[in-house]
């Protein structure tokens with residue numbers, strides 16, 4: 001078991017020795033000092049689980065001792081010893097960070113119970129700090145990806161998380177904007193305060209103002225009680241203004257004021273309310289264009305755009321697809337308590353060549369759907385994948401027909417078009433005619449017939465007999 005350490009600060013020698021003895025007899029490791037000065041010097045050199053200090057000391061008093069020890073190590077549990085009639089100072093001591101006080105004279109049993117409680121408080125605090133630290137350390141590890149683009153995003157988050165700078169997160173739908181906003185919050189010293197996401201696009205305009213700023217009782221019909229808005233609820237924490245591009249012009253003015261002055265009024269209220277919130281905004285719109293088109297206030301844009309974080313679409317970082325795939329399979333297996341073996345290389349290729357217009361959310365949803373449908377411990381293979389992702393989009397698009405003024409040769413153009421269709425279909429299925437026919441939804445014999453007529457050689461694929 002770990003040593004249970006106590007720093008005892010007491011100027012009366014008799015009491016100091018007496019208390020030390022009792023505590024040591026009960027297995028605590030006690031260091032007893034006669035003054036606040038010595039206590040502070042000792043606390044700078046080593047830490048203690050619990051501090052038991054007299055309130056009235058000749059030099060530096062007990063309250064100051066507690067304050068400075070808490071500064072050095074906030075997890076220390078402090079108890080103050082007060083003389084007769086000094087209850088008010090005991091209250092001050094509690095404000096300074098003592099968790100309780102003992103009034104002299106006290107019984108031995110009272111002392112021991114209080115000390116035991118102090119150790120409980122200390123270990124809870126320690127555990128809490130550890131969890132918070134883990135959260136902080138891991139705040140960017142939830143953002144998966146090995147591409148240089150995503151690495152750059154993680155680095156930027158590490159740098160700006162624990163500042164109060166406004167961050168504007170830009171990216172297509174499903175690229176992880178909210179995930180980044182959470183990483184910013186949990187990587188900051190605001191992490192034990194609320195993270196409040198507000199979807200500016202989803203709340204009806206007439207409700208948005210009272211939603212954000214709250215309202216006073218009777219401010220409008222239906223306002224039957226005073227309501228605290230999201231900004232107030234987020235005090236000390238972070239507000240994510242999501243879909244900021246969809247915000248009405250009127251509200252843009254009000255948000256600008258919160259950003260500039262850190263204050264606002266509740267709807268129907270007259271007293272300004274001060275809040276301490278960090279603002280993070282996100283949008284999938286091109287805000288600069290919105291500014292040009294006068295849909296979005298320029299001054300608000302500049303206020304928000306202090307630190308822009310650009311999230312590239314998944315199609316620009318194909319190398320992340322595979323790691324994300326593994327990540328989601330692992331996560332979903334845990335959540336659904338159903339594991340699958342993995343994904344066949346052929347299926348991975350298809351995943352990697354699809355464009356993912358819905359980005360990571362689309363990938364995540366598909367993996368979830370596939371895992372629900374598959375039997376436990378099976379492999380996801382290319383046949384399981386929906387046609388939509390199997391068919392490449394524009395890569396094989398057949399060119400447009402030119403229409404010159406002096407007319408075209410219909411038969412030649414159609415012939416050419418058909419030839420291109422067949423060639424591309426063959427290319428797509430590695431020259432396997434049976435598959436090409438399926439792809440084009442025509443008979444295999446029709447395909448072979450057409451190939452002969454158009455002089456398409458068989459050199460693309462395996463021998464006919466193997467088809």
Ligand SMILES: Nc1ncnc2c1ncn2[C@@H]1O[C@H](COP(=O)(O)OP(=O)(O)OP(=O)(O)O)[C@@H](O)[C@H]1O
Nearest residue numbers: 142143144172173174175176177178179284360361
């Ligand atoms: N890099 C990533 N690593 C792991 N999971 C991710 C990553 N990016 C996004 N996700 C996951 O994808 C889903 C969509 O992400 P998120 O909601 O943050 O996107 P968004 O950009 O806010 O989308 P929208 O514009 O549609 O609101 C979430 O479940 C999120 O956890």
Ligand SMILES: [Mg+2]
Nearest residue numbers: 177178242282
């Ligand atoms: Mg979002």
